[in-house]
Amino acid sequence: MGTNNHFAIRKVHSLLGIIPIGFFFLEHTITNSMAILGEDMWMAFVSFLHNLPFKIFLEVGLIFLPIAFHALYGLWIVYGAKNNTLRYSYFKNWMFYLQRITAIITLVFIIWHVWTLKTANLYYSQSYFQAMGEMLSNPLVFAAYLIGFLAAAFHFTNGIWSFLVAWGVTVGPKAQKVSFALCMGFFALLSAAGIGSLISFLQ
Amino acid sequence: MGETIKLRVKRQDNPEASPRWDDFEIPYRKNLNVIAMLMHIQKNPVLANGQKTAPVVYECNCLEEVCGACTMIINGKPQQACSALVDQLQKPITLEPLTKFPVLRDLHVDRNKMFENLKKVKGWIDIDGTYDLGPGPRMAPKTQEWAYPLSRCMTCGCCAEACPNYNEKSDFMGPAAISQVRLFNAHPTGSMQKDDRLDAIMDKGGISDCGNAQNCVQVCPKEIPLTTSIADMGKDTVKRWISRALRA
Numbered sequence: 001m002g003t004n005n006h007f008a009i010r011k012v013h014s015l016l017g018i019i020p021i022g023f024f025f026l027e028h029t030i031t032n033s034m035a036i037l038g039e040d041m042w043m044a045f046v047s048f049l050h051n052l053p054f055k056i057f058l059e060v061g062l063i064f065l066p067i068a069f070h071a072l073y074g075l076w077i078v079y080g081a082k083n084n085t086l087r088y089s090y091f092k093n094w095m096f097y098l099q100r101i102t103a104i105i106t107l108v109f110i111i112w113h114v115w116t117l118k119t120a121n122l123y124y125s126q127s128y129f130q131a132m133g134e135m136l137s138n139p140l141v142f143a144a145y146l147i148g149f150l151a152a153a154f155h156f157t158n159g160i161w162s163f164l165v166a167w168g169v170t171v172g173p174k175a176q177k178v179s180f181a182l183c184m185g186f187f188a189l190l191s192a193a194g195i196g197s198l199i200s201f202l203q
Numbered sequence: 204m205g206e207t208i209k210l211r212v213k214r215q216d217n218p219e220a221s222p223r224w225d226d227f228e229i230p231y232r233k234n235l236n237v238i239a240m241l242m243h244i245q246k247n248p249v250l251a252n253g254q255k256t257a258p259v260v261y262e263c264n265c266l267e268e269v270c271g272a273c274t275m276i277i278n279g280k281p282q283q284a285c286s287a288l289v290d291q292l293q294k295p296i297t298l299e300p301l302t303k304f305p306v307l308r309d310l311h312v313d314r315n316k317m318f319e320n321l322k323k324v325k326g327w328i329d330i331d332g333t334y335d336l337g338p339g340p341r342m343a344p345k346t347q348e349w350a351y352p353l354s355r356c357m358t359c360g361c362c363a364e365a366c367p368n369y370n371e372k373s374d375f376m377g378p379a380a381i382s383q384v385r386l387f388n389a390h391p392t393g394s395m396q397k398d399d400r401l402d403a404i405m406d407k408g409g410i411s412d413c414g415n416a417q418n419c420v421q422v423c424p425k426e427i428p429l430t431t432s433i434a435d436m437g438k439d440t441v442k443r444w445i446s447r448a449l450r451a
Contacts, residue, residue: 007444010411081414082370087279088418096367096416162415165430168438172431173420 013073014166016066017159024063025156026190033193035200039129042200050123071107078103099158102151109148133201142198149194157187206231209251209295210240212259214309222306225259226251226295237284237298238263238273241310259298260309268424271359275300275310281361281422284310303364317358320376324403326383328393340391353386353432355425362419362429374408378419381410382432388439401436401443410436 031049034042052058078100085097122131136142161183164170170179210227228251229240241261248258263273266285273284276299278292289296304312321327330336342350356379363369363377384400387393404410410433419429 004407006407007405007409007411007440011441011444077414080370080373080412081367082372083367084365084418088365088421090418090421092415092417093367096414099414165415165434166411166413166437167441168434168436171434171438173428176430176434 009073011166013070013077014163016070017156018163020062021066021070022156022160025152029153029190029193029197032197035129035197036193039127042129046123046128067110071103074103074107095158095161099155099162102155102158105147105151106155109144109151112144113148129201133203136198136201142202145198146195149198150191153187153190153194157183157190160186208235208240208289210244211295211297212309213297213299214259215300215306216257216308218305218307225256231289233290235289237275237277237287237289237292237296238266240289240296241284241298260307260311262311269355269357271314271357274314274359274361274364276302276364281359281364282424283359286424301360301364303366303369304360314358314360317360317363317377317379320380320408321358321383323376323406324380324384324400325396326380326387328387328390329396342391346389350386350389352425352427353382353389356382356386356427357425359424361422361424365418365422367416367418368412368414373412375412376404376408378413378429378433380404381413381436382427382429385432385436398443401440404436405440405444410440413437 031045032042034045081096081100083097083100085093120131120135122128122135125131136145161170161176161180164179165176170176207228208231210229212225212227213222214225215222227240227244227249229235229243232239238261241259241263245258248256250256261273261275261284263285264270265272268283268286271283274281275284276282276297277284277287278297281301284298298310300306300310301312301314304314304316306312358379360377360379362379366375366377368375369377381404384404388397388400413433415430417430420427420431423429
């Protein structure tokens with residue numbers, strides 16, 4: 001007992017996926033879905049976040065470090081599995097595999113997404129909204145954003161399902177079935193918001 | 204010669220040898236099971252092409268699906284050869300040794316790791332030592348009934364075989380041992396070592412290595428609610444984790 005932190009590290013990994021990463025993802029999706037309501041609304045939300053005090057500490061402490069920990073330990077988890085969906089093609093086994101595939105897609109997307117937008121520094125361009133639209137008018141970029149967003153949304157919502165199992169909230173098979181349906185409903189909702197905002201930038 | 208059944212067996216002569224496939228043809232009998240086919244090969248070790256061969260090595264014991272010794276991969280799924288009825292199997296029938304355990308020879312594998320994990324989690328009820336401890340607390344009949352399905356685990360290894368996280372890259376102990384912790388912790392006498400068992404499954408290779416692929420519950424021949432056991436122990440380990448941290 002107490003000789004290693006194996007359990008604690010895995011639990012921290014699991015918790016970080018919800019708090020703060022999941023909450024940040026939710027905020028990020030809601031903020032960007034304001035694009036559906038128009039440029040002014042979107043810009044108001046973005047400016048509010050952009051002008052938050054101690055932004056760099058918020059970005060590092062609530063976004064970068066949690067994601068870095070979740071991703072690095074997550075890669076170790078992905079490596080540790082020997083996927084066998086072809087031999088055991090049960091639905092939950094596919095979800096297990098998909099959780100790992102979307103993990104990798106999301107990680108690659110986030111690195112590219114943050115890297116390109118941080119270096120482009122579009123906030124001070126004439127119209128941030130139009131600059132985003134121009135960028136997304138490239139079909140390859142649009143496809144990358146679409147796939148990246150859907151992967152992140154699935155990883156988050158399916159992650160909530162397994163979080164509830166791992167922390168012993170949904171114990172029985174029926175409870176797990178209901179929670180999965182709710183999580184996938186949430187996935188559909190997030191997808192609508194995400195795809196809607198991506199399309200809105202194009203106008 | 205009447206109707207015959209084609210049988211393909213993945214074999215290897217020793218733990219280091221590379222595997223090969225051997226074809227057999229076994230005379231059909233009504234209600235034939237896979238073990239009876241292997242017994243036939245033992246008596247008459249001849250390949251389908253008429254060539255003589257060494258009898259196929261396999262393990263079996265109870266012949267009624269309660270010991271787990273004859274667990275092997277039959278037509279791609281881990282199960283017991285004794286309860287695998289030929290009439291219900293697709294032909295040709297393929298037999299392979301379990302892949303998650305070291306093969307000793309042919310279909311005979313070393314499942315010692317399963318047993319070592321049961322020792323790790325104290326998968327037993329402590330009884331009298333050098334002196335009589337007296338009668339233990341009684342177990343309510345309702346709890347007995349609840350615990351019975353969990354007690355049917357025969358450590359056969361099907362759950363570990365199907366689990367993507369149980370492999371040579373990981374120390375994961377697999378679903379069976381975690382379910383046994385749930386069984387023994389629910390026992391009034393066993394619960395006296397409750398925290399020791401929880402600590403054991405919170406160690407390396409413990410419950411946090413489960414990734415919820417839930418193949419275990421699909422392949423368990425005894426229909427043990429393994430994923431319910433894991434989630435239930437998930438809850439108990441989280442409680443234990445917090446209590447341990449706050450009392451440290």
